[in-house]
Amino acid sequence: MKLKKILFPILLLCFFMADAQTASIKNADKKYDSYAYADAIKAYEKLVEKGVREERIFQRLGNSYYFIGELKDALKYYQELFSINENQEADYLYKYAQCLKSEGNYTKADEILEKFSQKAPSDKRVVLFLKNRNYLEDIKSNSGRFDIADAGINSKDSDYGSTILDNKLVFTSARDTGSIIKKNFKWTNKAISTLYAVDLNPDGSIGKPMLFHKQNLQVNFNQSTPVFTKDGKTMYFTRNNSVDGKRKQNENKVTFLKLYKAVLINNEWKEVQELPFNSDEYSVAHPALSVDEKTLYFASDMPGTLGLSDIYKVSILSNGGFGAPENLGPEINTEGRETFPFISDENELYFASDGRPGLGGLDIFVSKITKECTFDEVQNVGEPINSKQDDFAFIINSKNRNGFFSSNRVNGHGLDDVYRFTENRRLICEQQISGTITDQETNETLSNVALILFDEAGKTAVEAKSDANGNYVFSNVKCGKKYYIKTAKEDYLFKEVSITLKKATGSASLPIALEKKPKPITAIPVVIKTNNSIKPVKVTIAVGTDLGKLLKIPMNFFDLGKATIKKSSVPQLQKMVDMLNQYPTIKVDIRSHTDSRSSSESNQILSDKRAQSTKDWLVSKGINADRLTAKGFGETQLVNKCADGVKCTEQQHQQNRRSEFIIVSL
8 A cells, every 4th residue: 555655656747747748849849840940949958958869859959950050069969869860861961961061070971971872862962962072172173262351340149141232231130239129030049130231441441330221121020131223222132021010920820031122212211012922831032133133033942942942033024023933943953952142243143052062051152144044064162262161142243353251150250240252263264275187197287177076965065177287276165074076177087086174274285186088999799688689789888988878777776765676677787797797807886876855864875875785786696896886976966956955856856866887997
């Protein structure tokens, strides 16, 4: 009886403790799910202090610190998480690697990224990592191009997201304004941010930061990252979702970010209106304007986003309306965070990303926007702009190469700080390829030789011709890539040579020697089958002759998308066997071509397989392998206009799907 009296209170106490713990976890989860990460951290850490070691708690603690940019603390909890259970979802591996980078542990980070690549092989971040294993070397080659300094405007709180208006720097700050009532932002539990401005004096000095007085804007909500039209009369900016001065929440009591537009009237910002593609269910933030001010770029996690946040663009219509938002696609966006876009006067897109190979946290990247509105190669701008922490909100004056960016790097004043910089060396890395064309036998220089330069993807870059002295030049060729040059001149054999350029601005020499076409051998009798009868035919053949055309063999021996010779093609290919047996000194280069459908990479692979399959078949019929070479050309040598995006008939596409048997030696 006494034992029962002792056990009952103990069991009752354990029940209440378990019930209290469950309630504490639910309360922490509620804060986490509503993006109140600072409060969620406090709640989860109290549970950890009490000895709770649930896997999900460490997942959410790591994520909470990660999302507010405190990667050192995030690393601590991700390490705890992986000590509890190494078998985590792929995204935890990626965040763990990013946090390791923030501590400078790139070796361990790359080991984790290798595991990440096995878990999520199709993830864009995996593709970029595997393609750029030497990313630290690439970043190093892009580094050292900037002189940076503290902007002179920072406080102990968060300062970030600057832009220029009338020789003033307008930026975002959560500094203490001296108000008796202070409002906090639940994401970080730090003060609400608003807009400040500071004079940029002609002598390079900076004035005293003041509230951005030219505003008739609500200051009881976060507002940030403005961008102004060139005439200074229209402003787009980011603000918490609100209606009539009141915060607006979705059904889960979450307040997202929205974009707003304001017009300058009588020196005050009025007619504030939210943009039509905002939503109560997702965030739209950080606007940027195109050079012609007809396109607005922004970051969002709206439906259709590839990752945590993507960069979008939307047309600004002449009537003041807006088109439909367009995702910039996988050329720019990843499964990570892409945010804080900026368009320079040279039509370059600068943006921050943690989804691409970088130094840690958000890094700043740049890509040139082409005339076709596509994006050129994305490059990391390097140190010292980028660091092991979050670096973002980059802007630059294209004329004087001065600008500003934001970062939460160590030794700053507050959570985020604004830095100023001068770019002293452009990122654009170009080489000049030049050389002399000569006759291989006589060493005589050859003029008027046609040349085509193209990259590894088989895309034509530029055409040129050798001058009177046999010299040729390809200027403004991108560094660090492999290129091919094809030549063409009457009475000379076609030739293809390759060159891999260094990752440094300069010049590269590539002399090319051409071989003359041999004189044709005439009147060689060839016996071929025609209409089930044997008919001797006298023809003229030489090096360069296509035996396939000579023997009237159909160009295509394969079903669409396959590399196995069709049974119906065997009788036709037997003609080639008979021909090669009849003339045992002839050597042939088997060349396979595809049409432009499917990707250039898959077409190259398919044509390689088809050429090799044809060679293997001939060898199986007794033809010596030393007499045969095989190469696929993919879609690089189309015989008609049917390139990517061109509408063609099936018959026109079939003209490009062909095999050739070119005599290379008699």
